Amino acid sequence: MPFSSVKGTAIFRKIHNTQPLIHLITNPVTMNDVVNLVLASGAAAICADSPLEAAEISELADATVLNIGMPSESKLEAMLAAGKKANALGHPLILDPVGAGASEFRRRILQTLLENLHLTCIRGNQSEMAALLGMSYPSRGVEEAGICLEPALLQKLAERYDTVLAVTGDTDITVSKDQVLVSHTGTPLQKRITGSGCMLSAFLGAALAGSMTPPAIPGERALRLTDTAEIASLVHKTVEVYSSLASQAEAEMEASSRHGTMEFRSRLIDIVSTAGL
Numbered sequence: 671m672p673f674s675s676v677k678g679t680a681i682f683r684k685i686h687n688t689q690p691l692i693h694l695i696t697n698p699v700t701m702n703d704v705v706n707l708v709l710a711s712g713a714a715a716i717c718a719d720s721p722l723e724a725a726e727i728s729e730l731a732d733a734t735v736l737n738i739g740m741p742s743e744s745k746l747e748a749m750l751a752a753g754k755k756a757n758a759l760g761h762p763l764i765l766d767p768v769g770a771g772a773s774e775f776r777r778r779i780l781q782t783l784l785e786n787l788h789l790t791c792i793r794g795n796q797s798e799m800a801a802l803l804g805m806s807y808p809s810r811g812v813e814e815a816g817i818c819l820e821p822a823l824l825q826k827l828a829e830r831y832d833t834v835l836a837v838t839g840d841t842d843i844t845v846s847k848d849q850v851l852v853s854h855t856g857t858p859l860q861k862r863i864t865g866s867g868c869m870l871s872a873f874l875g876a877a878l879a880g881s882m883t884p885p886a887i888p889g890e891r892a893l894r895l896t897d898t899a900e901i902a903s904l905v906h907k908t909v910e911v912y913s914s915l916a917s918q919a920e921a922e923m924e925a926s927s928r929h930g931t932m933e934f935r936s937r938l939i940d941i942v943s944t945a946g947l
């Protein structure tokens with residue numbers, strides 16, 4: 671996607687119009703950046719990971735994002751409560767299976783979440799998808815481990831859990847039972863900061879929630895969570911826009927006098943904050 675077509679995209683217009691509230695049960699490593707990215711997109715965020723309030727907060731919210739980056743038994747309990755509430759209310763529910771293949775505990779948590787919840791979208795790298803498929807490989811923790819799965823295998827995974835996969839890396843692939851949509855708009859610099867994927871998962875929550883309210887524009891329809899093709903199309907566009915903005919942030923940084931990964935991290939959030947204006 672050329673940079674010029676990113677600004678003013680319908681995704682941002684819808685988020686700004688509806689200002690959805692996103693419930694994040696996430697990891698403390700990237701939480702602050704994730705919340706700032708959500709706010710930059712025009713949505714609002716609340717982080718709440720106590721099982722005592724998780725369902726109530728998801729009821730208040732327009733979408734729920736579950737990120738297993740630093741898992742615990744208590745967080746799993748909160749995720750189940752929040753996810754069940756999101757499902758009952760027909761709200762978007764996104765899973766980020768961070769470090770899926772890194773430990774037995776993570777595998778067990780993911781098995782429980784996948785068996786008990788209906789995920790609107792699962793966003794992860796190739797290695798995390800391999801772990802969800804039950805494959806074992808030498809894990810590199812939260813980093814991808816050099817795995818490249820056949821699209822047909824990813825489609826089987828999407829079909830098994832009746833969901834849409836946003837598989838990210840040097841190539842971004844959106845996968846449903848019937849579709850494989852490919853884009854190449856990101857930059858390797860995204861791998862040099864933490865949370866690039868976590869931010870994208872939360873942005874997907876904002877984009878899906880923002881598209882569920884009937885738009886004021888004639889001819890535009892509200893997103894239906896029962897329509898996998900519509901979800902896949904929106905997920906694909908959202909990933910493409912986010913990765914394009916990251917590349918644009920890098921290009922602007924290269925043209926400036928300040929360089930480095932922390933500069934890039936700030937520029938990424940800045941560019942998202944102005945993309946919808």
Ligand SMILES: Nc1ncnc2c1ncn2[C@@H]1O[C@H](COP(=O)(O)OP(=O)(O)OP(=O)(O)O)[C@@H](O)[C@H]1O
Nearest residue numbers: 795838839840856857858860864865866867868913
């Ligand atoms: N080699 C690459 N070239 C271009 N873009 C990339 C590359 N690797 C990752 N990206 C981009 O980085 C973003 C996040 O994807 P990635 O697969 O790195 O997530 P992740 O491993 O889950 O990240 P994290 O755990 O740090 O949050 C996507 O927008 C993707 O396009």
Ligand SMILES: Cc1ncsc1CCO
Nearest residue numbers: 697699739740812864865
């Ligand atoms: C480095 C790290 N460890 C647990 S979560 C996280 C950031 C997201 O990948």
